[in-house]
Amino acid sequence: MAAAIETQNLTKTYKNRSGKVNVVDQLNLSVEEGEIFGFLGPNGAGKTTTIKMLLGIIYPSAGQAQVLGKEAGDIGIHRSISYLPEKPYYYEHMTGMEILKFYGALFGLSDTAMYQRLLERVNLAGDQHKTISQYSKGMQQRIGLAQSLLNDPKLLFLDEPTGGLDPIAHIEIRDLILQFREEGKTVFISSHALSDVERICDRVAIINKGKIAAQGKLDDLLRGGRIEIIADNLTSEFAQGLKLNGATTSFNAGRLIVDIDEAEDFNGLIDGIRNAKGKVVSVLPRRRRLEDLFVETVRNLQSQGASK
Amino acid sequence: MKQVWAIATTTLGEAIRRRVLLVILLVGVAFIAIAPGLGVLSARSETTVLRSMLLSIIQLTSAVIAVVLTVYMIPNEIERRTIYTILSKPVHRWQFLLGKYFGAVLALMVMMAMMTGVLCLAFFVQQGYRADGLTQLLRAPIMFFVQMCLLAAVGVFFSTFVTPLVNFFLSGAVYLVGTTFSSFFESMLNNPSSSNIAKIIGRLVNTLLPNFAYYNVQNPLINPTVVIQDETQNYIKIVAYGVLYIGVLLVAGILVFDRREV
Structure with missing residues:
Protein backbone atom coordinates (compact mmCIF):
# COMPACT_ATOMS: atom_id res chain seq x y z
CA MET A 1 0.00 0.00 0.00
CA LEU A 221 1.93 -2.90 20.24
CA LEU A 222 -0.81 -4.02 22.58
CA ARG A 223 -0.04 -7.69 22.45
CA GLY A 224 0.73 -8.35 26.09
CA GLY A 225 3.08 -11.28 25.56
CA ARG A 226 1.13 -13.26 28.13
CA ILE A 227 -1.51 -15.96 27.97
CA GLU A 228 -4.25 -16.71 30.44
CA ILE A 229 -5.25 -20.36 30.79
CA ILE A 230 -8.34 -21.38 32.76
CA ALA A 231 -9.00 -25.04 33.58
CA ASP A 232 -11.54 -26.89 35.79
CA ASN A 233 -11.72 -30.29 37.55
CA LEU A 234 -8.18 -30.13 38.94
CA THR A 235 -6.79 -30.96 42.34
CA SER A 236 -4.89 -28.63 44.67
CA GLU A 237 -1.92 -31.05 44.50
CA PHE A 238 -1.72 -30.48 40.74
CA ALA A 239 -1.81 -26.71 41.21
CA GLN A 240 0.87 -26.79 43.92
CA GLY A 241 3.09 -29.05 41.79
CA LEU A 242 3.29 -26.61 38.90
CA LYS A 243 6.75 -25.19 38.23
CA LEU A 244 6.34 -22.30 35.80
CA ASN A 245 8.76 -19.43 35.33
CA GLY A 246 7.24 -15.95 35.83
CA ALA A 247 3.68 -17.27 35.95
CA THR A 248 0.99 -16.30 38.42
CA THR A 249 -1.47 -19.00 39.45
CA SER A 250 -4.62 -19.07 41.46
CA PHE A 251 -6.63 -22.12 42.46
CA ASN A 252 -10.11 -22.28 43.93
CA ALA A 253 -12.68 -25.08 44.06
CA GLY A 254 -11.04 -27.10 41.31
CA ARG A 255 -10.53 -24.09 38.98
CA LEU A 256 -6.99 -23.13 38.05
CA ILE A 257 -6.15 -19.77 36.50
CA VAL A 258 -2.63 -19.36 35.15
CA ASP A 259 -1.16 -16.19 33.70
CA ILE A 260 1.92 -17.27 31.77
CA ASP A 261 4.48 -15.64 29.50
CA GLU A 262 3.81 -16.68 25.91
CA ALA A 263 7.48 -17.60 25.53
CA GLU A 264 7.05 -20.29 28.16
CA ASP A 265 5.90 -23.83 27.29
CA PHE A 266 2.17 -23.24 27.72
CA ASN A 267 1.42 -26.20 25.41
CA GLY A 268 3.17 -28.43 27.96
CA LEU A 269 0.96 -26.97 30.68
CA ILE A 270 -2.18 -27.69 28.63
CA ASP A 271 -0.98 -31.28 28.05
CA GLY A 272 -0.37 -31.61 31.80
CA ILE A 273 -3.90 -30.40 32.58
CA ARG A 274 -5.37 -32.92 30.15
CA ASN A 275 -3.24 -35.76 31.54
CA ALA A 276 -4.54 -34.87 35.03
CA LYS A 277 -8.12 -35.26 33.66
CA GLY A 278 -8.68 -31.54 33.91
CA LYS A 279 -10.87 -29.55 31.50
CA VAL A 280 -9.33 -26.60 29.65
CA VAL A 281 -12.00 -23.87 29.71
CA SER A 282 -10.15 -21.12 27.89
CA VAL A 283 -6.78 -20.08 26.49
CA LEU A 284 -6.67 -16.29 25.97
CA PRO A 285 -3.82 -14.13 24.78
CA ARG A 286 -3.77 -11.15 27.15
CA ARG A 287 -3.89 -7.72 25.51
CA ARG A 288 -2.62 -4.56 27.15
CA ARG A 289 -4.68 -1.42 27.08
CA LEU A 290 -3.38 1.49 25.02
CA GLU A 291 -3.43 3.62 28.14
CA ASP A 292 -0.96 1.20 29.81
CA LEU A 293 1.32 1.26 26.77
CA PHE A 294 1.16 5.04 26.58
CA VAL A 295 1.94 5.60 30.26
CA GLU A 296 4.68 2.97 30.23
CA THR A 297 6.32 4.42 27.10
CA VAL A 298 6.21 8.03 28.27
CA ARG A 299 7.40 7.17 31.80
CA ASN A 300 10.26 5.06 30.47
CA LEU A 301 11.42 7.94 28.31
CA GLN A 302 11.07 10.39 31.18
CA SER A 303 13.11 8.18 33.51
CA GLN A 304 15.75 7.71 30.80
CA GLY A 305 15.87 11.48 30.37
CA ALA A 306 16.19 12.02 34.13
CA SER A 307 19.02 9.49 34.48
CA LYS A 308 21.10 11.17 31.74
CA MET B 1 -9.71 35.73 -7.08
CA LYS B 2 -12.63 33.79 -5.56
CA GLN B 3 -10.54 33.06 -2.48
CA VAL B 4 -9.59 36.73 -2.02
CA TRP B 5 -13.20 37.83 -2.41
CA ALA B 6 -14.49 35.16 0.02
CA ILE B 7 -11.96 36.23 2.67
CA ALA B 8 -12.67 39.94 2.04
CA THR B 9 -16.45 39.62 2.43
CA THR B 10 -16.06 37.51 5.57
CA THR B 11 -13.68 40.11 7.00
CA LEU B 12 -16.24 42.82 6.20
CA GLY B 13 -18.99 40.81 7.89
CA GLU B 14 -16.88 40.45 11.00
CA ALA B 15 -15.73 44.08 11.03
CA ILE B 16 -19.19 45.59 10.88
CA ARG B 17 -20.17 43.50 13.89
CA ARG B 18 -17.21 44.42 16.06
CA ARG B 19 -18.56 46.39 18.98
CA VAL B 20 -15.50 48.55 19.46
CA LEU B 21 -15.67 49.73 15.83
CA LEU B 22 -19.40 50.35 16.07
CA VAL B 23 -18.92 52.45 19.20
CA ILE B 24 -16.22 54.56 17.49
CA LEU B 25 -18.48 54.94 14.44
CA LEU B 26 -21.50 55.91 16.54
CA VAL B 27 -19.48 58.52 18.42
CA GLY B 28 -18.31 59.97 15.09
CA VAL B 29 -21.83 59.97 13.64
CA ALA B 30 -23.23 61.54 16.82
CA PHE B 31 -20.66 64.35 16.69
CA ILE B 32 -21.42 65.02 13.02
CA ALA B 33 -25.14 65.07 13.77
CA ILE B 34 -25.01 67.43 16.75
CA ALA B 35 -22.23 69.77 15.54
CA PRO B 36 -24.53 71.96 13.35
CA GLY B 37 -26.75 72.48 16.39
CA LEU B 38 -23.97 74.20 18.27
CA GLY B 39 -25.06 77.64 17.02
CA VAL B 40 -22.54 79.72 18.89
CA LEU B 41 -20.77 81.04 15.83
CA SER B 42 -21.45 83.97 13.53
CA ALA B 43 -23.07 83.27 10.15
CA ARG B 44 -19.80 83.44 8.15
CA SER B 45 -17.57 81.68 10.62
CA GLU B 46 -20.33 79.17 11.27
CA THR B 47 -20.14 77.80 7.73
CA THR B 48 -16.34 77.65 7.46
CA VAL B 49 -15.67 76.41 10.98
CA LEU B 50 -18.51 73.93 10.81
CA ARG B 51 -17.29 72.44 7.51
CA SER B 52 -13.78 72.20 8.85
CA MET B 53 -14.98 70.63 12.10
CA LEU B 54 -17.26 68.08 10.45
CA LEU B 55 -14.61 66.99 7.97
CA SER B 56 -12.06 66.70 10.78
CA ILE B 57 -14.50 64.49 12.73
CA ILE B 58 -14.86 62.19 9.71
CA GLN B 59 -11.08 62.08 9.23
CA LEU B 60 -10.26 61.40 12.86
CA THR B 61 -13.00 58.80 13.33
CA SER B 62 -12.01 57.02 10.13
CA ALA B 63 -8.34 56.99 11.14
CA VAL B 64 -9.14 55.44 14.53
CA ILE B 65 -11.39 52.86 12.83
CA ALA B 66 -8.70 52.05 10.24
CA VAL B 67 -6.04 51.48 12.91
CA VAL B 68 -8.26 49.50 15.32
CA LEU B 69 -9.59 47.44 12.41
CA THR B 70 -6.22 46.43 11.02
CA VAL B 71 -4.00 45.96 14.08
CA TYR B 72 -5.88 42.82 15.13
CA MET B 73 -6.36 41.54 11.61
CA ILE B 74 -3.66 38.84 11.39
CA PRO B 75 -2.95 38.23 15.13
CA ASN B 76 -6.65 37.47 15.79
CA GLU B 77 -6.77 34.92 12.99
CA ILE B 78 -3.71 33.16 14.43
CA GLU B 79 -4.91 33.29 18.03
CA ARG B 80 -8.35 31.90 17.14
CA ARG B 81 -6.82 29.31 14.78
CA THR B 82 -9.10 30.32 11.89
CA ILE B 83 -5.96 30.86 9.83
CA TYR B 84 -5.17 27.13 10.03
CA THR B 85 -8.45 26.02 8.50
CA ILE B 86 -8.05 28.66 5.80
CA LEU B 87 -4.39 28.02 4.93
CA SER B 88 -4.96 24.25 4.87
CA LYS B 89 -7.30 24.90 1.92
CA PRO B 90 -5.88 25.76 -1.52
CA VAL B 91 -5.26 29.35 -0.44
CA HIS B 92 -1.92 31.09 -0.87
CA ARG B 93 -0.73 33.34 1.91
CA TRP B 94 -0.78 36.34 -0.42
CA GLN B 95 -4.44 35.62 -1.17
CA PHE B 96 -5.19 35.52 2.55
CA LEU B 97 -3.41 38.83 3.19
CA LEU B 98 -5.03 40.56 0.21
CA GLY B 99 -8.43 39.23 1.29
CA LYS B 100 -7.95 40.64 4.79
CA TYR B 101 -6.82 44.00 3.37
CA PHE B 102 -9.69 44.32 0.91
CA GLY B 103 -12.10 43.30 3.69
CA ALA B 104 -10.75 46.19 5.76
CA VAL B 105 -11.15 48.53 2.77
CA LEU B 106 -14.76 47.40 2.30
CA ALA B 107 -15.48 47.93 6.00
CA LEU B 108 -13.94 51.40 5.86
CA MET B 109 -16.00 52.17 2.77
CA VAL B 110 -19.24 51.19 4.51
CA MET B 111 -18.43 53.09 7.70
CA MET B 112 -17.16 56.22 5.95
CA ALA B 113 -20.19 56.18 3.65
CA MET B 114 -22.41 56.24 6.73
CA MET B 115 -20.57 59.22 8.20
CA THR B 116 -20.59 61.03 4.85
CA GLY B 117 -24.32 60.38 4.55
CA VAL B 118 -24.91 62.03 7.92
CA LEU B 119 -22.61 64.89 6.88
CA CYS B 120 -24.63 65.48 3.69
CA LEU B 121 -27.86 65.35 5.67
CA ALA B 122 -26.53 67.91 8.13
CA PHE B 123 -25.67 70.24 5.23
CA PHE B 124 -29.03 69.78 3.51
CA VAL B 125 -30.83 70.58 6.72
CA GLN B 126 -28.74 73.69 7.13
CA GLN B 127 -28.42 74.93 3.55
CA GLY B 128 -30.97 73.03 1.44
CA TYR B 129 -30.20 70.78 -1.55
CA ARG B 130 -27.57 72.02 -4.04
CA ALA B 131 -26.13 69.55 -6.57
CA ASP B 132 -22.87 71.50 -7.10
CA GLY B 133 -22.48 71.86 -3.35
CA LEU B 134 -22.84 68.08 -2.97
CA THR B 135 -20.09 67.23 -5.49
CA GLN B 136 -17.84 69.80 -3.85
CA LEU B 137 -18.63 68.42 -0.42
CA LEU B 138 -17.91 64.81 -1.39
CA ARG B 139 -14.34 65.53 -2.53
CA ALA B 140 -12.88 65.58 0.96
CA PRO B 141 -14.46 62.30 2.20
CA ILE B 142 -13.37 60.58 -1.04
CA MET B 143 -9.79 61.75 -0.55
CA PHE B 144 -10.01 60.74 3.11
CA PHE B 145 -11.08 57.30 1.94
CA VAL B 146 -7.91 56.97 -0.15
CA GLN B 147 -5.95 58.20 2.89
CA MET B 148 -7.60 55.53 5.07
CA CYS B 149 -6.90 52.81 2.50
CA LEU B 150 -3.26 53.83 2.77
CA LEU B 151 -3.40 53.81 6.58
CA ALA B 152 -5.07 50.37 6.49
CA ALA B 153 -2.20 49.11 4.31
CA VAL B 154 0.26 50.42 6.91
CA GLY B 155 -1.70 48.60 9.65
CA VAL B 156 -1.90 45.34 7.68
CA PHE B 157 1.82 45.52 6.88
CA PHE B 158 2.77 45.91 10.55
CA SER B 159 0.26 43.25 11.63
CA THR B 160 2.30 40.64 9.74
CA PHE B 161 5.12 40.88 12.27
CA VAL B 162 4.28 42.95 15.38
CA THR B 163 1.77 42.59 18.21
CA PRO B 164 -1.50 44.57 18.06
CA LEU B 165 -0.40 46.99 20.79
CA VAL B 166 2.92 47.80 19.10
CA ASN B 167 1.10 48.03 15.77
CA PHE B 168 -1.42 50.50 17.25
CA PHE B 169 1.34 52.89 18.27
CA LEU B 170 3.42 52.32 15.12
CA SER B 171 0.53 52.89 12.71
CA GLY B 172 -0.67 55.84 14.81
CA ALA B 173 2.82 57.38 14.76
CA VAL B 174 3.20 56.88 11.00
CA TYR B 175 -0.18 58.56 10.47
CA LEU B 176 0.61 61.42 12.84
CA VAL B 177 3.98 62.08 11.22
CA GLY B 178 2.48 61.71 7.74
CA THR B 179 -0.37 64.16 8.37
CA THR B 180 0.85 66.68 10.91
CA PHE B 181 4.61 66.74 10.67
CA SER B 182 5.17 66.05 6.97
CA SER B 183 5.69 69.75 6.20
CA PHE B 184 8.16 69.99 9.09
CA PHE B 185 10.28 67.15 7.67
CA GLU B 186 9.96 68.62 4.18
CA SER B 187 11.32 71.93 5.43
CA MET B 188 14.15 70.06 7.18
CA LEU B 189 15.08 68.59 3.83
CA ASN B 190 14.67 71.70 1.72
CA ASN B 191 15.99 74.38 4.07
CA PRO B 192 19.53 75.30 2.90
CA SER B 193 20.54 76.10 6.46
CA SER B 194 19.64 72.60 7.72
CA SER B 195 22.51 70.45 8.94
CA ASN B 196 23.41 67.30 7.01
CA ILE B 197 21.93 65.08 9.70
CA ALA B 198 18.67 67.04 9.59
CA LYS B 199 18.61 66.69 5.81
CA ILE B 200 19.20 62.93 6.04
CA ILE B 201 16.40 62.58 8.58
CA GLY B 202 14.13 64.73 6.43
CA ARG B 203 14.89 62.65 3.33
CA LEU B 204 14.46 59.37 5.20
CA VAL B 205 11.07 60.35 6.60
CA ASN B 206 9.91 61.81 3.29
CA THR B 207 10.98 58.72 1.36
CA LEU B 208 9.94 55.95 3.73
CA LEU B 209 6.75 57.26 5.30
CA PRO B 210 3.67 57.94 3.21
CA ASN B 211 2.64 61.57 3.07
CA PHE B 212 -0.90 61.47 4.39
CA ALA B 213 -1.09 65.28 4.27
CA TYR B 214 -1.62 65.14 0.48
CA TYR B 215 -5.18 64.01 1.17
CA ASN B 216 -6.11 66.88 3.45
CA VAL B 217 -8.13 68.68 0.80
CA GLN B 218 -10.51 70.57 3.08
CA ASN B 219 -9.29 74.07 2.22
CA PRO B 220 -11.14 74.53 -1.09
CA LEU B 221 -14.29 73.26 0.59
CA ILE B 222 -13.96 75.52 3.55
CA ASN B 223 -13.16 78.50 1.31
CA PRO B 224 -15.05 77.82 -1.95
CA THR B 225 -14.01 81.18 -3.41
CA VAL B 226 -10.38 80.06 -3.66
CA VAL B 227 -9.56 78.69 -7.13
CA ILE B 228 -6.98 75.90 -7.29
CA GLN B 229 -5.15 75.31 -10.55
CA ASP B 230 -5.12 71.78 -12.00
CA GLU B 231 -7.27 70.55 -9.14
CA THR B 232 -8.44 67.39 -10.94
CA GLN B 233 -4.91 66.50 -12.02
CA ASN B 234 -3.77 66.94 -8.46
CA TYR B 235 -6.46 64.53 -7.25
CA ILE B 236 -5.45 61.95 -9.85
CA LYS B 237 -1.81 62.31 -8.86
CA ILE B 238 -2.41 61.81 -5.15
CA VAL B 239 -4.72 58.84 -5.79
CA ALA B 240 -2.01 57.26 -7.95
CA TYR B 241 0.54 57.99 -5.20
CA GLY B 242 -1.72 56.26 -2.69
CA VAL B 243 -2.31 53.21 -4.90
CA LEU B 244 1.43 52.87 -5.53
CA TYR B 245 2.24 53.14 -1.83
CA ILE B 246 -0.49 50.65 -0.93
CA GLY B 247 0.95 48.25 -3.51
CA VAL B 248 4.46 48.57 -2.05
CA LEU B 249 3.17 48.04 1.50
CA LEU B 250 1.12 44.99 0.53
CA VAL B 251 4.00 43.39 -1.39
CA ALA B 252 6.29 43.99 1.62
CA GLY B 253 3.61 42.54 3.92
CA ILE B 254 3.22 39.47 1.69
CA LEU B 255 6.99 38.88 1.67
CA VAL B 256 7.14 39.04 5.48
CA PHE B 257 3.99 36.96 5.98
CA ASP B 258 5.05 34.30 3.49
CA ARG B 259 7.90 33.09 5.71
CA ARG B 260 6.22 33.81 9.01
CA GLU B 261 5.57 30.92 11.40
CA VAL B 262 1.89 31.04 12.33
Missing part, protein backbone atom coordinates in the same frame (compact mmCIF):
# COMPACT_ATOMS: atom_id res chain seq x y z
CA ALA A 2 1.31 3.50 -0.84
CA ALA A 3 2.22 5.94 1.90
CA ALA A 4 -0.16 8.85 2.43
CA ILE A 5 2.35 10.54 4.73
CA GLU A 6 6.05 9.93 4.92
CA THR A 7 8.63 11.90 6.88
CA GLN A 8 12.39 11.55 6.95
CA ASN A 9 14.23 13.04 9.93
CA LEU A 10 11.66 15.81 10.13
CA THR A 11 12.88 18.39 12.63
CA LYS A 12 11.56 21.67 13.92
CA THR A 13 13.82 23.83 16.04
CA TYR A 14 12.78 26.88 18.00
CA LYS A 15 14.99 29.29 19.86
CA ASN A 16 14.22 30.16 23.43
CA ARG A 17 16.11 31.81 26.26
CA SER A 18 18.03 28.67 27.11
CA GLY A 19 19.07 28.08 23.51
CA LYS A 20 17.71 25.95 20.69
CA VAL A 21 15.03 23.36 21.35
CA ASN A 22 14.00 20.61 18.94
CA VAL A 23 10.24 20.56 19.30
CA VAL A 24 10.15 17.84 16.66
CA ASP A 25 13.35 15.81 16.53
CA GLN A 26 14.26 13.66 13.50
CA LEU A 27 10.78 12.26 13.13
CA ASN A 28 10.35 9.29 10.81
CA LEU A 29 6.71 8.50 10.18
CA SER A 30 4.91 6.43 7.60
CA VAL A 31 1.14 6.46 7.29
CA GLU A 32 -0.43 4.17 4.75
CA GLU A 33 -3.34 5.08 2.53
CA GLY A 34 -6.76 4.10 3.85
CA GLU A 35 -5.77 3.64 7.48
CA ILE A 36 -6.68 5.50 10.61
CA PHE A 37 -3.42 6.53 12.23
CA GLY A 38 -3.28 7.65 15.85
CA PHE A 39 -0.62 10.21 16.71
CA LEU A 40 -0.28 10.24 20.47
CA GLY A 41 1.82 12.04 23.01
CA PRO A 42 1.65 14.12 26.17
CA ASN A 43 1.03 17.87 26.00
CA GLY A 44 3.92 19.68 24.35
CA ALA A 45 5.23 16.49 22.72
CA GLY A 46 5.27 18.09 19.26
CA LYS A 47 2.04 16.65 17.80
CA THR A 48 0.47 19.88 16.59
CA THR A 49 3.83 21.19 15.35
CA THR A 50 4.20 18.03 13.26
CA ILE A 51 0.70 18.44 11.82
CA LYS A 52 1.40 22.09 10.98
CA MET A 53 4.57 21.07 9.14
CA LEU A 54 2.68 18.39 7.22
CA LEU A 55 0.11 21.01 6.22
CA GLY A 56 2.79 23.50 5.20
CA ILE A 57 1.60 26.08 7.74
CA ILE A 58 5.06 26.12 9.32
CA TYR A 59 8.34 25.12 7.75
CA PRO A 60 10.69 22.30 8.87
CA SER A 61 14.12 23.27 10.19
CA ALA A 62 15.54 20.03 8.74
CA GLY A 63 14.37 16.79 7.17
CA GLN A 64 11.63 16.15 4.67
CA ALA A 65 7.94 15.36 4.59
CA GLN A 66 5.79 14.05 1.74
CA VAL A 67 2.02 14.17 1.83
CA LEU A 68 0.13 12.18 -0.82
CA GLY A 69 3.38 11.82 -2.73
CA LYS A 70 4.22 15.53 -2.86
CA GLU A 71 6.32 17.85 -0.76
CA ALA A 72 4.41 18.98 2.35
CA GLY A 73 3.07 22.49 1.83
CA ASP A 74 2.53 22.05 -1.91
CA ILE A 75 -0.65 24.04 -2.52
CA GLY A 76 -1.80 21.40 -5.02
CA ILE A 77 -2.25 18.75 -2.32
CA HIS A 78 -4.44 21.12 -0.31
CA ARG A 79 -7.22 20.17 -2.73
CA SER A 80 -7.01 16.56 -1.47
CA ILE A 81 -6.46 17.07 2.26
CA SER A 82 -8.33 18.71 5.08
CA TYR A 83 -7.65 19.79 8.63
CA LEU A 84 -9.74 20.09 11.76
CA PRO A 85 -7.68 21.96 14.38
CA GLU A 86 -7.94 21.51 18.12
CA LYS A 87 -10.61 23.80 19.63
CA PRO A 88 -11.43 25.41 16.30
CA TYR A 89 -13.11 28.81 16.08
CA TYR A 90 -15.46 29.73 13.30
CA TYR A 91 -16.71 33.21 12.52
CA GLU A 92 -19.50 33.51 15.05
CA HIS A 93 -21.71 35.81 13.01
CA MET A 94 -22.06 33.18 10.27
CA THR A 95 -24.64 30.41 10.13
CA GLY A 96 -23.70 26.77 9.59
CA MET A 97 -24.64 27.04 5.92
CA GLU A 98 -22.64 30.28 5.52
CA ILE A 99 -19.57 28.59 7.04
CA LEU A 100 -19.76 25.86 4.41
CA LYS A 101 -20.29 28.46 1.66
CA PHE A 102 -17.25 30.39 2.87
CA TYR A 103 -14.93 27.39 3.07
CA GLY A 104 -16.43 26.02 -0.16
CA ALA A 105 -15.55 29.29 -1.92
CA LEU A 106 -11.92 28.73 -0.90
CA PHE A 107 -12.04 25.61 -3.10
CA GLY A 108 -13.90 27.53 -5.80
CA LEU A 109 -17.10 25.60 -5.00
CA SER A 110 -20.65 26.94 -4.91
CA ASP A 111 -22.73 23.77 -4.68
CA THR A 112 -25.53 24.45 -2.20
CA ALA A 113 -27.01 20.96 -2.65
CA MET A 114 -23.67 19.46 -1.60
CA TYR A 115 -23.50 21.74 1.45
CA GLN A 116 -27.00 20.57 2.35
CA ARG A 117 -25.93 16.92 2.12
CA LEU A 118 -22.90 17.57 4.30
CA LEU A 119 -25.03 19.29 6.92
CA GLU A 120 -27.37 16.29 6.92
CA ARG A 121 -24.41 13.95 7.25
CA VAL A 122 -23.14 15.69 10.38
CA ASN A 123 -26.68 16.01 11.75
CA LEU A 124 -26.89 19.79 11.47
CA ALA A 125 -29.48 20.16 8.71
CA GLY A 126 -32.06 21.45 11.19
CA ASP A 127 -29.63 23.98 12.64
CA GLN A 128 -28.12 25.30 9.42
CA HIS A 129 -29.64 28.77 9.83
CA LYS A 130 -28.47 29.22 13.41
CA THR A 131 -25.33 31.31 13.87
CA ILE A 132 -22.17 29.63 15.17
CA SER A 133 -22.53 31.63 18.39
CA GLN A 134 -25.74 29.64 19.01
CA TYR A 135 -24.03 26.29 18.40
CA SER A 136 -22.96 24.01 21.25
CA LYS A 137 -19.38 22.74 21.39
CA GLY A 138 -20.43 19.45 19.80
CA MET A 139 -22.27 21.26 17.00
CA GLN A 140 -19.20 23.43 16.36
CA GLN A 141 -17.07 20.30 16.13
CA ARG A 142 -19.57 18.78 13.69
CA ILE A 143 -19.62 21.88 11.49
CA GLY A 144 -15.81 21.65 11.62
CA LEU A 145 -15.99 18.11 10.32
CA ALA A 146 -18.45 19.19 7.63
CA GLN A 147 -16.06 21.93 6.43
CA SER A 148 -13.26 19.37 6.42
CA LEU A 149 -15.29 17.15 4.05
CA LEU A 150 -16.10 19.86 1.50
CA ASN A 151 -13.39 18.73 -0.93
CA ASP A 152 -14.05 15.00 -0.40
CA PRO A 153 -10.47 14.71 0.93
CA LYS A 154 -8.26 11.66 0.58
CA LEU A 155 -6.47 12.54 3.81
CA LEU A 156 -7.89 14.15 6.94
CA PHE A 157 -5.86 15.63 9.78
CA LEU A 158 -7.93 15.71 12.95
CA ASP A 159 -6.41 17.37 16.01
CA GLU A 160 -8.26 16.30 19.18
CA PRO A 161 -11.54 15.74 17.33
CA THR A 162 -13.41 14.57 20.43
CA GLY A 163 -11.79 16.92 22.96
CA GLY A 164 -14.25 18.38 25.46
CA LEU A 165 -17.34 16.76 23.97
CA ASP A 166 -20.14 15.08 25.89
CA PRO A 167 -20.45 11.27 25.52
CA ILE A 168 -23.16 11.43 22.83
CA ALA A 169 -21.27 13.95 20.68
CA HIS A 170 -18.14 11.89 21.32
CA ILE A 171 -19.74 8.74 19.89
CA GLU A 172 -21.18 10.64 16.90
CA ILE A 173 -17.76 12.01 15.94
CA ARG A 174 -16.13 8.61 16.45
CA ASP A 175 -18.70 6.94 14.21
CA LEU A 176 -18.12 9.57 11.52
CA ILE A 177 -14.38 8.87 11.62
CA LEU A 178 -15.06 5.14 11.20
CA GLN A 179 -17.21 5.97 8.16
CA PHE A 180 -14.25 7.83 6.66
CA ARG A 181 -12.22 4.62 6.72
CA GLU A 182 -15.05 2.74 4.99
CA GLU A 183 -14.93 5.39 2.27
CA GLY A 184 -11.21 4.71 1.78
CA LYS A 185 -10.01 7.96 3.32
CA THR A 186 -6.81 8.15 5.34
CA VAL A 187 -7.28 9.72 8.77
CA PHE A 188 -4.44 11.11 10.86
CA ILE A 189 -5.69 11.69 14.40
CA SER A 190 -3.88 13.45 17.18
CA SER A 191 -5.73 12.67 20.39
CA HIS A 192 -5.58 12.20 24.12
CA ALA A 193 -8.75 10.10 24.06
CA LEU A 194 -6.85 6.81 24.19
CA SER A 195 -9.94 4.62 24.43
CA ASP A 196 -11.18 6.12 21.15
CA VAL A 197 -7.81 5.66 19.50
CA GLU A 198 -7.74 2.05 20.66
CA ARG A 199 -11.15 1.43 19.15
CA ILE A 200 -10.71 3.07 15.80
CA CYS A 201 -7.03 3.26 14.86
CA ASP A 202 -5.16 0.71 12.76
CA ARG A 203 -1.72 1.98 13.69
CA VAL A 204 -0.34 4.46 16.18
CA ALA A 205 2.81 6.38 16.95
CA ILE A 206 3.66 7.70 20.39
CA ILE A 207 5.76 10.84 20.40
CA ASN A 208 7.48 12.39 23.38
CA LYS A 209 9.69 15.48 23.39
CA GLY A 210 9.62 15.48 19.62
CA LYS A 211 10.88 11.91 19.21
CA ILE A 212 9.01 8.79 18.23
CA ALA A 213 8.90 6.50 21.24
CA ALA A 214 6.80 3.69 19.74
CA GLN A 215 5.22 3.10 16.37
CA GLY A 216 3.39 0.20 14.81
CA LYS A 217 0.19 -1.74 14.39
CA LEU A 218 -2.04 -1.41 17.39
CA ASP A 219 -2.44 -5.20 17.66
CA ASP A 220 1.33 -5.69 17.74
